[in-house]
Amino acid sequence: MKKDNVFLEPLAHSPPKNGMLGDPYSRHAEAVRQGALERAEAMLRHAHNPPQGLLKAIETAGIFHDLGKLDPVIQAVFRKGRGNKLKWDHIDAGVSYLSSKQDWMAAWLVRAHHAPGLPEKCEHFTEKTDRRLRGRRRDSDAKEKHDEQIAHTDQMIERYLGEHDAAVGMHNVERRRPSHGLSMRLALSCLVDADHSDTAFFDSNCNLPDAPKARWTERLNALCEYVRSLPTGDNEAKHARNKRRREFFEACLDSCIKDSLVACEGPVGLGKTTAVAAYLIRRAHDEDLRRLIIVAPFTNILTQTAERLRKALVLPGEQPGQVVVEHHHRADFSHHDDRELAVLWRAPIVLTTAVSFFETLAACDPATLRKFHAVPGSAIFIDEAHAALPTRLWPQNWKWVRELAECWGCRFVFASGSLARFWENQDIVDKPIKLPELLPTIQAEEVMREERHRVKFAETDGGRILNVQELNSFIRNEPGPRLVILNTVQNAAVVADAMRKSGMDVLHLSTALTPFDREIILKRVVRRLQFQDVRDWSLVATSCVEAGVDLSFRCAFRERFATASTVQVGGRVNRNGEYNDYGGGKVYDFALVDEGITQHPGANVSADILLGLMDTDKLNSANPADVVTLSMQQELKNCGGLPSDLLLKAELERNYPKVKELGRVIDADTRFVVIDPNLKENLKRHNPVDFKTLLQGSVQIWANKIDKLAVEPLTQNKRYSSDIYLWNYDYDPEFLGYMKGVLKMEEFISSGGAVI
Structure with a gap:
């Protein structure tokens, strides 16, 4: 009898492997409650006048987040092992109970603790769709699916609560208004991290290592x-x-x-x-x-x-x-x-x-x-x-x-x-x-005077538009070492490939290479710059080297883009004044049109403003911050000011999915693509892979290129849309990276496709 009771104890998760025990509901619920509480307490120690009751709401959400898993149908599936589909969405039960008790903050957190996360408020709190967070987790599901879920939860909720109280004890739930915006996101973070961390602990029997002390x-x-x-x-x-x-x-x-x-x-x-x-x-x-x-x-x-x-x-x-x-x-x-x-x-x-x-x-x-x-x-x-x-x-x-x-x-x-x-x-x-x-002001005046002698800015051939061959001729005729920065990954690959084929000594650095391979090439660049035994060579790159890296070239060429980008390239030229005795460093602005060359959409307005500033020699005569600020103001004026700010509006309306969409820093849908062959094999076999290894052997590629190239997803199971893809085309770790495979696809290039 005792054995049956142990076997029938409610579960929060299926056994990770056959022959192992499942995760007891009572253990997981208490662990998540405690974990969420600890994270919230650590966070709130630094808060000034935080939302009232936030800590208690996070704790309450932790204890009730998996209430719906007590459904007998779900429990039966858990006992069969992993990989089986669940008929009912377990988040609805916690939302149902917490909203009935008017703890709306905790209800929002439970509603959002699984993907897709925080919903659009007006999808739930209007006369037309007054579901009030209830139903299945994906708002895009058919109304009938939501209604079916709500009806089932309403029928079973008392049973869930009885089993919950028996497993973890009774917990008082208080009335609480939701606190939206960053407070909601931070509170959800505490719950989600506690939930995911404890689930990982159950699966691996290993806790995350303690972080080192601040000291x-x-x-x-x-x-x-x-x-x-x-x-x-x-x-x-x-x-x-x-x-x-x-x-x-x-x-x-x-x-x-x-x-x-x-x-x-x-x-x-x-x-x-x-x-x-x-x-x-x-x-x-x-x-x-x-x-x-x-x-x-x-x-x-x-x-x-x-x-x-x-x-x-x-x-x-x-x-x-x-x-x-x-x-x-x-x-x-x-x-x-x-x-x-x-x-x-x-x-x-x-x-x-x-x-x-x-x-x-x-x-x-x-x-x-x-x-x-x-x-x-x-x-x-x-x-x-x-x-x-x-x-x-x-x-x-x-x-x-x-x-x-x-x-x-x-x-x-x-x-x-x-x-x-x-x-x-x-x-x-x-x-x-x-x-x-x-x-300090005095030091600022001194260093700005020095900047005038260190680097100058100029137009290439009067600012006219060049083709790749003409650009290569101008590059070849300037003293090395040279830096050439293009606006897109494809442009960098096309120019670097053409320069090497013409007999020039060229290195290439862009996000077409994995972080691991980029690091090797960057070290090669640093060694060449340090020893200076050979100066007649060039580095062709994207904007990834225009700012913040400690590199110093004799001259640079920058494809016309934004004023700030060109100013920043000046920091990669004659950086330490080592070429002052040779007349200092020089940065050349150029525009490029040719077969295989793509135009970056972000350059449409900013490039014209830069050209005007170059014509009036502002980059050589004014404070860099003043020039960049002026450029920003002119860009806003030329565009008629900022467009109607839909991001501000979405945040004000608590339309969380729209905020995520509009808040993308890079307005592009990219995918995580694994390049390293050994890493791909380990992932296919579900062998352990630590995060650093994964990151070092992968790249980001635009989603539409994933579709065009039919890049293979890691997860073939149709129940999921994989977060990880596997690259199976040519890859050159020494030079062009995945662009070697792309450039070989003449049909892809001629059709107007581009990898940015």
Whole structure:
């Protein structure tokens, strides 16, 4: 009899393998309640005037989130093992009970804790569709399906509650209004992370490792020692530049600025990464912040920054990869088997892309939001802020940034050598403000004078449009080493391929290569630049190297795009003044039209504005931040201002799916594609793959190209739409990456397709 009772104990999950026991409902419900509560308490320690009852709502959602799994039909399926389809949607029961008790905050959380996540409010709370969060989780399901689910839940709810109380005890539920926007997303993050983490624990019997302690005092001391021990330079130019870097570092370290939002307009090569890190780590120490989050637009910047910070901030006995964590791509997987691969922003120092950071603020799905509760109480460094977001996204994102700073204990620094001060523009933000500047005024004047001698900007052949052969001729005739930056992945591949076929010494670097292969090529570039034994060579790349990377070429060519992009390329030319004795560095602007060349849609307006600024020599005569801000203002004027802000409207109306859609940083639907052959084989066989290995061996490719190329999804089961695809065409790890396969497909190219 005892054996039967154990066997019939309600389950939350099926056994992970045949012959094993299922996951008891009582164990999982209590673990999720406790886990969600702990995450919420850690988050709320940094909140200023948080929504009343938020902690209790998260706890209540944790205990009732799986109430519907007590259905006898679902229990029978659980006991059969995994992979069987469930007739009933278990989320409806928790929503039914919590909404009947008027705890609407907890009801919203239970409704959203599985994909697709937070719904559109008016889909549930209007006279036409007054389902009030009830029914199946996908609003797109037929009305009959929702009605059937609601009727079944209403019939069974008392039975569920009886079994629930018997398993975990009775819990008081209070009336609570929902708190929407960031508060809703943060609360859902606590619930989802607790749920997913405990499910992973049941499957693997392994908890996530404890994150290293912040240890801000020790890390700040280590950073100071690292910076002060750097070489002063082996010539006068390097010595002067390194002196300015040390002065800026000390100024940031000793800064008395206490504002929650700060700007840093230091020009390229001033050592902003370590200086701003010192400022924010000191503030983290003073204000007991949880972590330092560094946000950058390109993954290669993250890799370079991570390497530097691991040298400077990792303490004896620590694992560098656990203290300073990189998060490339958007590795947020919605399927159960992929959860262990998610990156959770738990380390003391987190490096992530601008795409990942800002799309998390706009997210509604559980997989993306899972890590969001780690953000409150963080020092956040938006590096290369000029490229963090397109202007159209700043109105709503600025509201979110302000809310994180004012209500959730975050401290921000916006840094760039070409910083567009959008926060001062009333066409972009509803309440323009001026931010305090980290770079002291006297030092700013000095370094700006130096910039005039370091690099000049010029048009290629008077600004006329070139073809690939003409561009190659101009490149060949300029002294090396040379940097050539194109607007699209395809353009970079076409130009690099043509240059190599013409006999030129060329390296190629773009997101057509995996992070692993890009790192190898980047190291090759660095070695060539360091030793200078051969100077007649070129690097052809995309915008991934135009900002934030410590590279210095003799000259550069930049395909016409935005003013900020061209200014940033100046930071990759004569970076340390090493070519001052040869007349300094030069950046050439060019436009390109030819077979196989694609036009980036984002260049339509900005390129014309840049051409006008080049014609009036503004890039050589004005402060870079002033020029970029002027360019932004002209672009808004030429476009008639920002379009009607649908993102602001969607957030105000609590249309969470629309906010996610409109909040995409890159307005494109890309897919995660695995390149590495061994990695593909391990995934097919369901062998364990850690997240770093997955990220290092994969790329992002546009979804429409996935369809055109018939790229194979990892999951062939028609019940799922896979998050992961497998590349089976030619791949060149030394040069063109996956573009080798694309360029061979003449029909694809001639049909007008493009890989951007």
